[in-house]
Amino acid sequence: MSASSPQPAGVRFSKGHGTQNDFVIIPDPDGLLAIGPEAVAALCDRRAGIGGDGLLRVVRSANDPAAADQADRAEWFMDYRNSDGSIAEMCGNGVRVFARYLVEAGLAKAGELAVATRAGVRTVWVAEDAEDGTPGEVTVDMGRARLPGPDGIEVAVGERRWPALNVNMGNPHAVAFVESLDHAGDLFRAPLVGPEGAYPEGVNVEFVVDRGPRHVAMRVYERGSGETRSCGTGTCAVAVAAIRRDGADPAVTGEAATYTVDVPGGRLVITEHPDGRVEKTGPAVIVAAGEIDARWWAELTG
Numbered sequence: 467m468s469a470s471s472p473q474p475a476g477v478r479f480s481k482g483h484g485t486q487n488d489f490v491i492i493p494d495p496d497g498l499l500a501i502g503p504e505a506v507a508a509l510c511d512r513r514a515g516i517g518g519d520g521l522l523r524v525v526r527s528a529n530d531p532a533a534a535d536q537a538d539r540a541e542w543f544m545d546y547r548n549s550d551g552s553i554a555e556m557c558g559n560g561v562r563v564f565a566r567y568l569v570e571a572g573l574a575k576a577g578e579l580a581v582a583t584r585a586g587v588r589t590v591w592v593a594e595d596a597e598d599g600t601p602g603e604v605t606v607d608m609g610r611a612r613l614p615g616p617d618g619i620e621v622a623v624g625e626r627r628w629p630a631l632n633v634n635m636g637n638p639h640a641v642a643f644v645e646s647l648d649h650a651g652d653l654f655r656a657p658l659v660g661p662e663g664a665y666p667e668g669v670n671v672e673f674v675v676d677r678g679p680r681h682v683a684m685r686v687y688e689r690g691s692g693e694t695r696s697c698g699t700g701t702c703a704v705a706v707a708a709i710r711r712d713g714a715d716p717a718v719t720g721e722a723a724t725y726t727v728d729v730p731g732g733r734l735v736i737t738e739h740p741d742g743r744v745e746k747t748g749p750a751v752i753v754a755a756g757e758i759d760a761r762w763w764a765e766l767t768g
């Protein structure tokens with residue numbers, strides 16, 4: 467390219483987070499971008515890239531084979547990837563940030579909207595902003611939790627080990643109640659989860675302590691991303707595990723159970739209803755927008 471020729475336009479991106487679980491957002495309405503695992507990892511790199519726990523590609527469901535069968539129910543598909551480039555079925559904070567992005571980009575109206583995901587269509591409610599401009603909270607119906615077993619799941623860090631509950635929120639979780647969140651250690655590496663073969667696709671691991679009645683706090687080691695400051699599906703899995711432990715299963719009591727879950731990046735409120743639906747509410751914001759350098763993009767995707 468000569469010095470006088472125009473620089474080709476780069477790809478647009480936004481950056482957003484939900485309780486500090488942060489995402490690179492790439493709009494691709496027509497489904498024209500091929501973003502492979504290495505490109506995802508480079509974009510999510512906090513030193514050499516934009517930085518994020520994951521990436522959300524915003525594509526019309528009809529334009530992506532992974533979601534074409536949901537296109538009659540949800541116009542937009544959240545193509546979620548972990549920061550190491552791997553694909554996950556679901557991201558509970560991601561879907562709230564995704565909905566916030568759609569509204570801010572003028573692609574959807576605040577209120578109720580449907581989002582296609584690899585775990586199926588999820589309904590999201592984006593509350594109107596407050597009069598002072600504070601962004602409204604975002605609630606998502608995460609569907610039903612599954613507790614597929616087996617019994618005897620154990621999480622270990624160093625010399626310590628705890629029994630854990632297998633909770634599936636579209637993606638897999640092992641929830642362990644611990645004496646102190648410090649016992650999870652530095653979480654630079656994935657905790658050991660047994661017995662071998664319990665999670666052939668890998669697992670997200672939550673460490674939980676009680677903070678008060680129906681109020682817990684947690685740390686999480688996410689499959690494909692490492693320790694993050696929040697995990698939406700993780701908070702739901704934790705609330706469901708605490709509800710079972712406390713004998714408050716709404717399917718048995720007939721009453722919805724609401725739990726507050728603190729994460730290092732903030733707070734989420736989770737309600738399990740008598741019909742099994744798990745709803746999650748909390749903040750989701752867009753904090754930046756820009757353009758990826760065209761040459762770098764060509765290197766990543768070429």
Ligand SMILES: N[C@@H](CCC[C@H](N)C(=O)O)C(=O)O
Pocket residue numbers: 487519520548553554555556557558559560637638670688689690691694696697698699700
């Ligand atoms: N941060 C997410 C979960 C993202 C996927 C997870 N790492 C997995 O591989 O299952 C959330 O908010 O739920």
